[in-house]
């Protein structure tokens with residue numbers, strides 16, 4: 001069984017597109033939410049280059065372990081794109097096959113799901129997180145995510161992961177299911193992590209697995225999410241993407257197929273100002289402590305938590321916590337039989 005599955009898209013309900021209104025930045029709900037991340041499994045984030053030494057967890061200039069805000073933002077955006085729903089911003093529709101040449105999948109994606117490119121018609125994900133085309137930022141978005149700084153690092157021994165990459169990249173993200181895109185790829189949480197006793201290499205010496213030093217389950221991080229000019233619907237969607245449901249967890253970082261990266265995100269506090277009422281009395285900032293914030297989130301996120309659709313049901317099943325999925329033995333025997341790189345050797 002694969003360590004991932006696809007969250008299907010309800011093709012009958014395309015993204016609702018709305019114009020970007022400049023005064024969004026002045027009106028609406030502005031605020032900052034402080035959040036706590038607790039690793040449920042070992043977790044690993046790095047920008048170390050490949051070498052024979054175990055890769056180290058990312059550290060900032062003060063020597064603190066951290067998770068980049070951009071990684072967290074990407075994770076939140078993909079939840080928003082899934083449940084919003086949003087456009088398929090990463091979909092370019094063309095893949096180079098190893099044996100059957102380039103394929104154009106553009107026609108497999110219904111037009112009303114394609115990437116937003118008109119500021120008068122933006123999907124919920126682009127309205128919240130902005131539009132980036134290559135290196136060019138067309139619109140910043142109205143949600144900012146800071147780096148998550150580690151407040152308690154539980155050490156873990158270096159590990160050799162299982163083989164993480166799929167040999168056929170064009171199958172990586174967008175499998176076709178009966179000639180339609182199968183959906184968005186999400187990794188299951190796993191009860192145990194999967195490791196090997198050393199490097200796996202091809203006969204030519206190409207490394208197929210990773211050697212890394214994760215932080216262990218129980219490690220904690222704090223980070224802030226800021227937002228401006230949101231309406232109630234947008235804040236509901238953001239809060240759902242952040243805190244999901246009681247028996248769901250996010251997955252972030254490296255080695256997801258090996259069972260790493262399951263995290264719990266909890267609210268700590270929020271400060272919010274409602275600028276829709278700034279000309280009225282009492283438009284000052286409201287401060288929510290953890291209890292008050294939990295009640296507020298329960299109220300705001302209920303629209304998604306109570307929603308049943310093929311999309312929501314699949315997301316709940318794949319990101320269910322605690323997991324049903326025991327551990328991954330991926331790639332399996334069949335992979336080695338089909339793959340020209342086999343046989344591999346353990347060194």
Ligand SMILES: [Zn+2]
Pocket residue numbers: 086087088089115116122123124125126127
């Ligand atoms: Zn969009």
